[in-house]
Amino acid sequence: MSFEEYKDIWVFIECFQGQPKNVGFELLGQGRILADRLKQKLCAVVIESNVDKAIDGAKCYGADKIYVVQGEEYKNYSSDSYGNAFLKLCHKYRPNTILIGATIRGRELGSKIAVSLRTGLTADCTALSVDEDNANVVWERPAFGGNLYAQILCSGTRPQMGTVRPGAFKKPEKEENNISKIITENIRMDKVSALTKVIDFIKSTEDAGVKLEEAEYIVSGGRGMKGPENFAMLKELADLLGGAVGASRAAVDSGWVPQSKQVGQTGKTVSPRVYIACGISGAVQHLAGMSSSDTIIAINKDESAPIFEVADYGVVGDVFEMVPALIKEVRSIKNL
Amino acid sequence: MNIVVCVKQVPDTTEIKIDPVKNTLIRKGVPSILNPFDKNALEQALKLKDRYGGRVTVISMGPDHAKEVLREALSMGADKAYLVTDRAFGGSDTYATSYILSKVIEKLGSFDFVLVGKQAIDGDTGQTGSSIAEHLGISRLSYVLDIEISESKCIVKRQVEEGIEVVETKLPVLCTLTKESNKPRYATIRGKIDSLKAEIEEIHLTDVPDIDTTKIGLNGSPTRVKATFTPKRQSSGEIMEAVNPEKTAKVLVGKLVESKLL
Numbered sequence: 001m002s003f004e005e006y007k008d009i010w011v012f013i014e015c016f017q018g019q020p021k022n023v024g025f026e027l028l029g030q031g032r033i034l035a036d037r038l039k040q041k042l043c044a045v046v047i048e049s050n051v052d053k054a055i056d057g058a059k060c061y062g063a064d065k066i067y068v069v070q071g072e073e074y075k076n077y078s079s080d081s082y083g084n085a086f087l088k089l090c091h092k093y094r095p096n097t098i099l100i101g102a103t104i105r106g107r108e109l110g111s112k113i114a115v116s117l118r119t120g121l122t123a124d125c126t127a128l129s130v131d132e133d134n135a136n137v138v139w140e141r142p143a144f145g146g147n148l149y150a151q152i153l154c155s156g157t158r159p160q161m162g163t164v165r166p167g168a169f170k171k172p173e174k175e176e177n178n179i180s181k182i183i184t185e186n187i188r189m190d191k192v193s194a195l196t197k198v199i200d201f202i203k204s205t206e207d208a209g210v211k212l213e214e215a216e217y218i219v220s221g222g223r224g225m226k227g228p229e230n231f232a233m234l235k236e237l238a239d240l241l242g243g244a245v246g247a248s249r250a251a252v253d254s255g256w257v258p259q260s261k262q263v264g265q266t267g268k269t270v271s272p273r274v275y276i277a278c279g280i281s282g283a284v285q286h287l288a289g290m291s292s293s294d295t296i297i298a299i300n301k302d303e304s305a306p307i308f309e310v311a312d313y314g315v316v317g318d319v320f321e322m323v324p325a326l327i328k329e330v331r332s333i334k335n336l
Numbered sequence: 337m338n339i340v341v342c343v344k345q346v347p348d349t350t351e352i353k354i355d356p357v358k359n360t361l362i363r364k365g366v367p368s369i370l371n372p373f374d375k376n377a378l379e380q381a382l383k384l385k386d387r388y389g390g391r392v393t394v395i396s397m398g399p400d401h402a403k404e405v406l407r408e409a410l411s412m413g414a415d416k417a418y419l420v421t422d423r424a425f426g427g428s429d430t431y432a433t434s435y436i437l438s439k440v441i442e443k444l445g446s447f448d449f450v451l452v453g454k455q456a457i458d459g460d461t462g463q464t465g466s467s468i469a470e471h472l473g474i475s476r477l478s479y480v481l482d483i484e485i486s487e488s489k490c491i492v493k494r495q496v497e498e499g500i501e502v503v504e505t506k507l508p509v510l511c512t513l514t515k516e517s518n519k520p521r522y523a524t525i526r527g528k529i530d531s532l533k534a535e536i537e538e539i540h541l542t543d544v545p546d547i548d549t550t551k552i553g554l555n556g557s558p559t560r561v562k563a564t565f566t567p568k569r570q571s572s573g574e575i576m577e578a579v580n581p582e583k584t585a586k587v588l589v590g591k592l593v594e595s596k597l598l
Contacts, residue, residue, distance in 0.1 A: 016498050076501075079466070080475055102462075104479050104496050111463040115431065115470035118551075120558030123430070123461035131562075138562060143460050145349035148361055151562040163463075195475035195509070199491075200502035241598075259516055265460060274597050285349070287567070295597055296573075297588065308575060313588060317578025325585035333589060333598070 003096075006158035008065070009035040010043045010095040012086070013058055014106055016077075018050030020057045022171060022214055023101030027164055028061040029172030030128050031099055034137060037130045040096060041065055044180070047085050049075040059180045061172055066180045067093070073189045076198035077105045081189040083112040088187050090117060095159045097137055099128075102163035110163045120154030122162040126269065126292070136160065146265040146288025165269040167213040168292065204260070210244040212261060217243025218272045220263055220290070221251055224279020224300060224319055228256035233323045234278060240330045246270065246290075248280045264289035276326075278319045282307025299323070337390030338447040339381040342437055342468070343374040343409055345402040346458040354566050361566065370405040373453025375412075375520040376513040380483060381451050382413045382521065388485055390448075391415050395440055395539075397425060397433060403536050410531035411523035417534070418444070422541040427554030430459075434467030435556070439547045440539055441472065450510040454479055462512075469510035477503055478512040 009031045013024035028044065035042040043065040044058035051070050058066050069085040086109065090098075098113070100106045102124045114121035122139035129138045131153065139152040139162045154160040212218065219238040221231055231245060238245045247257040249264055263270055265285040275293035280286060282298070282305055290296070291310045298311035299322045308314040315322055347366045355362050381392045394409040396402045397420040406417035420440050428436060441450060450469070455462035462478075469476035479495040492503045492511065523531075541547065550556055578584045592598040 078475075107462050108466045108476060108478055111430070111434075111466035112470045112476075114463075114558075115434065115467045118431075118558070120429070120431065121463060122559060123463050141460075142567075144347070144352055144361065144458055145460070147349065147352045147354060147566065148564055149567055150564045152559050153562045154559050157558045196477065196503050196505040198501050199504050201498075202500040202502070204499035266455075266457070274592065283350075284354075284567070291567070295592070295595065299578075303575070308573065311573040311575075313591060314573055314575040315578045315584055315588065316575065317581060317584065321581040322578055322585065325581040326589065328582070329585040329589040330598070333593065 001157060003158055006094045006096040008041045008043050008093070008095050009038070009097045010045055010099065010159070011063070012098070012100045012106065012109070013044050013046050013054045014101050014103060015046070015048045015054050018048060018053055020054040021101060021103065021166070023103060023106075023164070023166035024054070025057055025061040025171045026166070026169040027099045027101060028058065028063060030164070030169050032062050032172065034097060034128060034130060038096065038135055043067060043095070045086065045089060047074050047082050055182065059178055060174045060176060062175055062178055063180045066182050068182060068184045069187050070184070071188055073191055073194075078194060078196050078198070079108045079112050080195050082109055083116070084189055085187045086113055087116055089185060090159065092185075098159050098161045100161070100163045102165045106163055110161060114161050117159065119157040119159060119161060122152040122154070125162045125164045126168045128162070128164070137162070142265060142288045145285040147284050167269045167271055170271065210242065212244045212246055212263070212268055213270060215244035215270070216273045217241035218246045218263070218270055218274070218293075219243060219276045219278065220246035220248065220280060221257070221278045222248035222280030223250040223254070224281075225251060225256070226279075230320070231257060233327065237276070237323060237327050237330065240327060240334065240336070241274070243272065248286050249283070277307050277311070278323060280307055281305045282310065337384065337388050337449070338445070339384055339390055339392045339449045339451060340441050340444065340447050341374070341378050341381045341392060341394045341409070341414065342450065342452045342465075343378065343394055343396045343405055344371045344456045345369070345396065345398050345405040346371045346456050349457045368401065368404065370408050371453050371456045373455060373457070373514055375453070376515060376517045377451040377453050378409055378412060378414065379518045379520040380480070380511070380513050381449070383518065384449065384483060385413075393418070393444060395420055395437065397421070397437060406536050407531040407534070408523065410534050411527040412521055413527060417536045418539050419536055420539045424541045424549070424553050427557065428552060429557035429559045430461050430464050430467055431558050432552050432556045434464050435471050435551045436547070437464070438468050438471035439544045441468070443539075443544055448507045449483075450474075450508065452510070452512050454512040454514045465510060465512040472510070474508050474510055475505060476510040476512070477505060479514050480511040481517050483511065
């Protein structure tokens, strides 16, 4: 395999009903860093029935080129139709590196492409860099519940591929004047031969409000919240800050909070501006999902709780006194 | 109906501690368990069997002691268990592992479903399942909540970030299962006793003659681990005692305002 034939950094812009997800744009930011280091172009890949918003976004977030595959058959994601389109693009344009958001669909798509191209895929990365000696991407990821981090290389095959956790990186600054070259490929998929077909969709009712992965402020509760009823005060604080409520695995496993709110290795990765951990001890698997937050505030009774090791501000005290006091204080500075 | 369930023996990662001096994982004394999500996959298989009849075959790739988790699967109600084990399989990454498992599944005969946990709690990659499907040339649906078969149609409900997708799929299909999918049943006493006596057949490299040996083990793995490290955490933050919560709240919010975070 001659690596010279494989060029450019590709980023998949995952959409849902025409609406691009943040993770694709977060990856354009990381892709730009890799592309500059490797002296290659940054390309976005859009596969959808309604491509406008994804193209606009990819342009503003810095793509040099945008590959577009459009068709009714791409209205709902299926690994077969999306995978087929993505693979055809790979065969024609030979990317050097592919970045995909580690979402439910992204993980399916990534492994389909990697197996088909017989190349390496590193799952759920949280940091990316370039190995100076040989121009390989160094894929960094947590394993063993966040107890261990590994750096992975794919040095013998191209493209090198990774899925990256949503929220692990921030979106880059928008460049409204960026010009992207749009390359439209007509790849059609026979509907009759499709192996799977989405026949219905039940929208999540928890979806209302600020999304955890996109929140700038997160107020999270753990076992120390003692019961589901006490999450109301966390919600009140989160609402005041314009943020979202999260939870530790302990709170989710106790059935107090739905799994969709879980922050950590088996839950979501978040990096908000402010993360307030209330009654969370800070097991490594939780830290793996939130330690890259800009500012971490921890409130816990136990002064030896590991959460204090990552906290910028730690309060040794009772959450049931501190959270109401914070609510009052935030109200007063916001003149509410 | 033939259902294959792939399971993995994993260290209970909630029990892993870090050696504070050497900064390495302490694996000694950490119990080995059946990967929790694989239990959900097995429960789904048993539910399908209860409802529609059929046979549940469990396979695991690993060393000899992985037979423990196969026995656990048998005690829950699986019909037959195979251990896929060979030195040549060692060091496989997800590409090679999924390839080996796919060749074993093909060797076992025709199947309608391959069910696996959404991820293993040690590697946490979540891509072996989908990769097996690709090697087998079948479709995959991950985060499956329920499977129903009516009038020769298979309807699968699966969790996605935005809600629940209802998908009609052709068979065979590979599904990955998660904690929300179901509550795994307990083994019966009878099941436990029977599982101790059950023969667990071993599958070695020579039993899978059409396997491409350039795709297995360390040499067949496209990815390599360059380095591992334990996350460094040092406390550089400011710790305060909340003797007076209102005063502490004022200080805290003041700091956020000062740093333009509020």
